[in-house]
């Protein structure tokens with residue numbers, strides 16, 4: 001099952017569980033009204049807790065940024081996760097031809113394997129932000145583990161001669177309250193995205209173009225990938241083929257492009 005199908009399956013399952021839970025509580029015999037209210041409130045609290053960890057852009061306290069603010073100007077941002085990889089060089093050629101700067105949430109482990117790519121990213125004016133040291137999921141990690149992961153990532157990039165901006169996107173967008181405590185202490189802003197196009201599934205380029213542009217709205221932050229898992233030479237061909245068309249179509253509708261450290 002592809003990532004898009006998995007995402008819709010889990011959303012559908014979540015809705016079913018919520019509906020079933022509410023119906024169950026309302027239908028239980030012999031429970032006073034206040035008891036039902038308490039059960040629904042507890043269920044609501046558990047649901048919010050799960051959503052907080054699992055939904056990248058969701059935080060009841062509004063600490064996650066996920067779109068470019070301002071509704072007047074037509075702006076959007078391209079963000080790339082899971083690189084750098086050997087294929088990032090081709091992506092950088094395309095971005096240079098399109099004269100667009102993008103935000104790269106890089107993994108330090110990958111950067112160590114592709115230091116030249118990392119340095120080219122920075123030299124060409126793209127924003128180098130953090131996705132982690134490894135691609136470890138952190139929504140169940142302790143504060144110490146999260147701090148180790150982030151500090152190792154910053155140190156790793158420094159050793160390669162690049163200073164990342166203080167923007168951080170947790171792997172898979174998963175998070176817990178410890179992630180917020182550590183990022184606050186280290187001065188990082190957490191960024192999610194407003195539109196994922198599931199390019200890692202490798203659909204045809206025209207599918208990616210449609211997903212990226214069909215309901216394009218001002219402030220959109222697109223999630224794309226220049227790496228995949230631990231693959232040394234990931235196949236990002238569909239995304240590379242789609243990208244010039246995505247840019248062309250958005251520009252024809254009056255969109256400009258910004259990097260996330262500009263907003």
Ligand SMILES: [Zn+2]
Pocket residue numbers: 081082131135171172
């Ligand atoms: Zn990732």
